[in-house]
Amino acid sequence: MSDNRLGSAVSPYLRQHADNPVDWREWGPDAFAEARARDVPVLVSVGYATCHWCHVMARESFSDPEVAELLRRDFVAVKVDREERPDVDASLMASASAFTQQLGWPLTAFTTGDAQVFFAGTYYPPVPVGQVGSFRQVLAAVLDAWRERRHEVDANATAIAAAIRQGAEAEATARGGGADGGDEPRLPTVDAIRAVTTQLAASEDTTYGGFGGAPKFPSTPLLEFLADVAADGDDAARALLERSLHAIRSTELTDADGGVFRYATKRDWSVPHYERMLYDNAGLLAVADAEQARGIADFLRDTLRRDDGAFVAAQDSESTMDGRRVEGEWYRLPLDQRGRFDPPPLDDQVLTGWNGLAIRGLAIAGSRHGDDEMLALARGAADAVLAAHVRDGHVVVRSSTPRGASSAAPTVEDVGLFAEGLLELALVTGDVTLAEQARTIVDDGLAGRFTVDPVLAGAGTATGEQPQTAMRSGTVALASAAVTLAALTGDDAYRDAAARLVADRASTGTERPLGHADALGVALALGRPSREVVVVASDPVDPMRAVRRDARRPGTVVARVTPDQADQWAEAGFELFAGRGALDPAGYVCHDRVCALPARRAEDLHAQLVG
Incomplete structure (x- = not known):
């Protein structure tokens, strides 16, 4: 039996x-x-x-x-x-x-x-x-x-x-460098990081786009690194990124409904492996152009979104058609014929970290492309996960389904990715409550408040989070969120902690970027002078508020708030906003939180940003 x-x-x-x-x-x-x-x-x-x-x-x-x-x-x-x-x-x-x-x-x-x-x-x-x-x-x-x-x-x-x-x-020793009088973390130089694009260009598939042969993956952390270097002024990186994105959106890897498959089994991006993961699509949102981002957002909204606003983990490659269990056939049907059959089933887990990645991608894309629905989708997911997976400001649930919450403990992936997503959304919407939640979660992460699986602890085989090629690392996301908090609060301890988290990974990434590209991006931000941009405007269509679309670059944090929101941020301990609610509209460009005179028109703010 x-x-x-x-x-x-x-x-x-x-x-x-x-x-x-x-x-x-x-x-x-x-x-x-x-x-x-x-x-x-x-x-x-x-x-x-x-x-x-x-x-x-x-x-x-x-x-x-x-x-x-x-x-x-x-x-x-x-x-x-x-x-x-x-x-x-x-x-x-x-x-x-x-x-x-x-x-x-x-x-x-x-x-x-x-x-x-x-x-x-x-x-x-x-x-x-x-x-x-x-x-x-x-x-x-x-x-x-x-x-x-x-x-x-x-x-x-x-x-x-x-x-x-x-x-x-x-790895734990490398992360702890610089604490308690230890060695300072050694980040690679900006020049060394930018030189990685030469390696990537050499591995580009100049016939079909992307990197390497078959199977071929979208490798979203690599694409975001290219976007970071492009924003840092590297035109070659921008061209390489655009060619790679074009290959993804114009081949079979992208489905007719806008969703992106996990990988292609052929070098020319044909014959996809038909499962569709939340993390691939969420990662692409951060770098996609307006049309591609809109298609991905539609897929998330129509297929992976639950009624409460949270996103489930994935959609299967297999479905049942005419009584047979088959792989890929449903996806090969024209869109107008798919309704004749049940769609492939969903992996209905709501994962804290993966939702954080989606919140971040939707917030970035929604801001960049002026798409309020993307921001609404991000907010819906944030509210749902905060309600179900967070207690008293602390992430307590990694995974839940309609059947309840898993007993598996949250990991650095959940803490880092969710905090980063909340901060990104807070900067776009001006809602300080999201930033306060993120700050508490980051503090937990930096304090190492994670439960080690008891079986792994007993065996002595707990590895910690390993470098990843398919999705953004939770460790790196935690570092990125800490960099943002340093700019917002004036507390450079956050910046020091971020450097410790990524230094070893970024140094390895200069030689082997696959698996470490996300760390390289954060290291590039740490290598650039800190710049903070605060846009204060009560009118939601004030042209000043559009500045976020072209001000994003390594080392820069941009926040959009109303005058009342600026006061709320200041009261919550985010020193960057102190006194910023007095003028409306106004734009402040600051370097290490030392700000120039406020710009009162969008063109004046733009001149300060490019000057």
């Missing part, structure tokens, strides 16, 4: 496996205690709700009663949703890199009862394919090693755990 325990899970991915004959357990101390008591290895299978190859392996192997019996007898089987528990995924991925460089999902890891990995891979087919063994063969080999070469298993597990621990300690 099956003892599958996923029926009450919050995660949609875990619930997809609730009817498997496998005796699945959720990640947690109880599963590993069971493995120790039975002296059996643990299979940890990691995926997410819209992962096509996760679906395939579920149909081929985890729905097979004979495979289920093997797992029931000789293993403890654990299912993990990487979106719900990114810390667990990061740790297991770091361990898996000891066995394969072809990392991805589903991730298939085997651990000891102490949760230390001794073997790992990704998707395994039901029968051997070329040099890849079948899943049953892998299970047999793992079990043979466990029973006959236990000393090798334990040695492997111990060595991998030690390597992960060493890497995590090195």
Whole structure:
């Protein structure tokens, strides 16, 4: 009889496996205690709700009663949703890199009862394919090693755990530089950062656009870095960015409804991998032109937005058509024919960090393109997440669904991305309550108030957040929010903290920008003189308020407020706004919070900005 325990899970991915004959357990101390008591290895299978190859392996192997019996007898089987528990995924991925460089999902890891990995891979087919063994063969080999070469298993597990621990300690040391009299963090120079664009230009696919070959990803942090360098005056970076964005919006990677797929399987951006993730689309909003941004915002509004205003995580690549489960066919239909079939299902998790990324993207795009609906969408998401995931100013929930809140603890991704999104929206709308919430959340993040997963803590394999290629890092977002707070409050401790957070990542990024591009962008802002721009106008259509559309550049913070809002910001401790509510309209251009005489007309303000 099956003892599958996923029926009450919050995660949609875990619930997809609730009817498997496998005796699945959720990640947690109880599963590993069971493995120790039975002296059996643990299979940890990691995926997410819209992962096509996760679906395939579920149909081929985890729905097979004979495979289920093997797992029931000789293993403890654990299912993990990487979106719900990114810390667990990061740790297991770091361990898996000891066995394969072809990392991805589903991730298939085997651990000891102490949760230390001794073997790992990704998707395994039901029968051997070329040099890849079948899943049953892998299970047999793992079990043979466990029973006959236990000393090798334990040695492997111990060595991998030690390597992960060493890497995590090195990163923690780098982040702590400059504290308590330690070494000051060493940021790369502005020239070194700008020179990275030469590397990127050399890796550009000059035939089809973008970077590298197949598979080809939008790589939104890389695109935003190019936007930062372009705003810093680099025309070559601007041209490279525009070519890359054109390739994304004019090929099959962008669906007819405006949403963008996760990646293309071919070098020419054709044959997309059809799942659509919130983070890809949100990241593109920050750099897209008006037409592309409008299409993405429409997709978020019409497909991923819940009734309460929050955004869910993703839309699947597969759908059921004419009784068949198929990948991509619904998306290949013309828009006017899609209504004949049920659309691909949604991953209905609301993730704090991913919503923060969407809030930020919508706020940036809405301001840049003068689109009030984008700002309204951002505000709706902010209000929904604040109501459901934040208590007394502190992020307490990472993931929730209509079935409740997950027990998984918030991570730096949730704190950093959400705080950055709230600050961006506050600067655009002038609502100081959003900035106050963000300040509390940033203070939590800088104080390191995170709960380390108890299983990872016991195993000594908590990695912290790893550099990412597909979405903005929470660590980097936390640093970016701290830079903004330094400009708004006058407290340079925020700026020092930001430098500590990104210095090591940015230094690595000058040699290997993929995975570190977001840190390079923040380091570029830190390398430029701080400039603050405050626009005060009670008239919402005053031309002075349009300045934000062309004033965004590294090292510059721009805020738009009414006179009453300026007073509220000042009263809340944001010193930049002290005395700014006296004139209406007025524009202030400040350098390290030392301001020039106020400009009273848009053209005068523009002259100060370009002067």
